[in-house]
Amino acid sequence: MIEGFLTWLYDIVWSKPLVYGLLITGILFSLFMKFFQVRHFKEMIRLMFQGEKSPTGISSFQAIALSLAGRVGTGNIVGVSTAIFIGGPGAVFWMWATSFLGASSAFIESTLGQIYKRDEKGQYRGGPAFYIEYGIKGKTGKIYGLIFAIVTVISVGLLLPGVQSNAISSSMKNAFQLNPWVIAIFLAIIIGLIIFGGIKWIANAATAVVPFMAIIYILMAVIIIIINIEAVPALFALIFKSAFGMEAAFGGIVGAMIEIGVKRGLYSNEAGQGTGPHAAAAAEVSHPAKQGLVQAFSVYIDTLFVCTATALIILLSGTYNVTDGGNTPSDKASLIKDNGIFVEMSNGDKDYSGTAMYAQAGIDKALQGGSYHFDPAFSGLGSYFIAIALFFFAFTTILAYYYIAETNIAYLTRNANFRTSFIFINITRIVLILATVYGAVKTADIAWLMGDLGVGMMAWLNIIAIWLLHKPAINALKDYEMQKKQLGSGKKAIYKPDPEEVPNAVFWLKDYPERLRKENIND
Template sequence: MQNVMDMLNDIIWSYFVIYGLLGLGLYFTYKTGFIQFRYLKEMVRVIFEKSPEAKKGEKSISSFKSFCIGSATRIGTGNLAGVAVAVTLGGPGAVFWMWVVGLLGGATSFIESTLAQVYKVKDKDTPGTFRGGPAYYITKGLNKKWLGVIFAVLIAFTFGLIFNSVQSNTISAAFEGAFGFNTTATGIVLVILSGIVIFGGVHRIANVTSVVVPIMAVLYIAVALFVLVTNISQLPAVLSLIVNSAFGLEQAVGGGIGAAIMHGVRRGLFSNEAGMGSAPNAAATAHVSHPAKQGFIQTLGVYIDTLVVCTATAFIILISTDLSQAGNEEGINLLQTSLSTQIGGWASIFIAVAVFLFAFSSIIGSYYYGETNIQFIKDNKTVLNLYRFATMGFVMIGAVASLGFVWELADIFMGLMAIINLAAIALLSGIAVKTLKDYQAQRKQGLNPTFNASRLGIKNTECWEEKEEKKERIVS
């Protein structure tokens, strides 16, 4: 079974995903005029912008809460255990390729998240909120519902089930290492906590993630900065090691440039999700005046995830550990050991708590992605409840399963999702670019951009076909 999964991963990633991610990332960067670099100020501005006023009796999801739902799945075990796996198998050079995926992925994330907003639909169960994502823009934009259904099945299985088993696996391993907790007991607690949140609906998910995500990110980055400042003299050597290993100039533990690229791109995609088609499901929930605003916001999410949190983990490991002497340690246990050399024995406890916050928010965010797509396939309460129980079942399975198995399975399904989504956004990228130009034209006039799909000749956009909102001037 392991050999079959290894073979599938090699085919999917070596021949399709890596070239697709890097190639389309470059293409989208060019088509959008280097949007991910030129609009950093705008990204920060729109994230705290007040949402348009909701109708009476409706409760909308703000840009910030939408950002937190997306970040909840991005900032998770991929930033901790995933980075540790990448540098163990691909060497320090894997970090460089994670950066490349993050920088190019900013443009890709803008395209897919903007499309999610353009083709979003109203949530019938929760007035004032929306649903959307690749399944929706494949169906409405490309008129290929059969492909939308295939993607919906893949993401529902990948995020709600497989990825959540990865998250619970990392939590149980961290708590076993820090406190000696039984993995089965940890799994049971996670199942109960997950059930409380996911049965509460999208507003409960948004409320929990909007509190947990900022707290966990700030705490973890603060500790990483402490490690970096106290070891600042080693920073040039670490950066040199990363760059040299990335191009095979220095033999990495995993062996040369091929291993560095493969594991860097895999773990980079698992972490920041740019191009995978997952974050657009969060982008679609927000109530904004123009789709491009969520494109900017989700691009910022990619940066925070990869360039800040993943880099923090990589520096902790590379400053503290000689990978050639790491022995059998892998995943989250390697990070715990590395941090222990810097801040003492309480590092294992800190990482265990950080992992819980990171991974638990990822569990509920990933579940929401699955829920959105289950309702796309079959809008039925019984089916949705069965999916909720299946999610909790996989949380339990992941807590007691082996590390290698869950990561390999996650890679296969993640790769398949990325192939379908990358093909779809490549075909629909003209719509996203047209939307961006409309936004830019209005901003040049000093306006708060609003979106009128019919004026731009974009069809099948049910949420944007109402009367155009009153234009307001804003202070730049």
């Protein structure tokens, strides 16, 4: 009964208005900013490696690594496979389109995160709860920010960690026959060591792991593509033809193809959902637009690179399926839900690990024996590789979840004394570790629903907020462009906002100018 209610609520939250609302938002913001995604592509890459940081903030690269830790997760395997399984090859094109347009939403929310960030007890804090309260102002802003913070803490601090650890545990058990309790204890120890170290440790871990895991994963896809290079041109032709209904086999599902492609693209890169601004606000930059541009590029990395790698591996197998969202045509053992794919094994367990996604390259064998194959080229090695990739993907996502939860706890307790804030943050750490352990040893059916429900509610709250507050972010981009034009590429653009436009941007109106003044005196 509870699962039925949650499913009903999930269908409302993740309905067409949210999916198409996020897409339309991306289109309009792209138009407002004259498709900055194309104009500033080179600048995005340059800024990503710029080394600004301080004892209070982290570098742009650390911020994008932390953001990607949240964006690049099991959704890059589970989500892509679901999209292709339900919508066919054309869904990949709509994921690409969503990534391109979603970069504008990522810019707006991340720039707002920077504009309204606060220096809280020697550490930068920011995100939707902050810009909602300080941007909307008054009692409405406070209540709105409070609701967002509570929903976010419950979603990323309690519900979603277990989903990620379940993916790790299931894939490790399938590939290496490891006991789930061994994985659970190992995860608890290493996650505890990192999150108790604070944002610097989390950012350092993300910086070390995220580039490594993404590069290795993409490299594997490149090797597979090279081995099957003769099939690649026809593969891309198939993606584009089926995207617009020109391929007979997929001509009748264009609507479903667009919807699932858009939904899975947004679900994977999280543009507009309100997760990215938390990491963006922690960065040390001289201008908010800098971090907005860097975070926009992170959407490309997630969808255009990592998700495309997954898609090409699946499509190269040539044995993908298309379904109406119900059971598979073969024997109904593989079940599809809008919030994920799982394989139901003979003992009744449901494998959400993501390893099952690659069973699309040989699904009948997978269902008969529970033996998964990555693709024909790496048959036998696939399950090991996917287990390791999923470990890094899901592990760093849990770290990102914790940082988001901690930021919102800090927001909720910012007016309390240090001891009270310290107690609540440590409770959050313990709850997240326990949720991680629980997910690793238990089936996470309801947790998937509840976690996705929480993320959907975050998206609704955030999309409304960025529409109400988008003008300061767009003006920040214009100001950055103007300064770069006047100062040249070798000069640092410095944000000096209009107090009437953003009266509550305390950091940029007071703290940062004071720091610059002191630095000039010291010089």
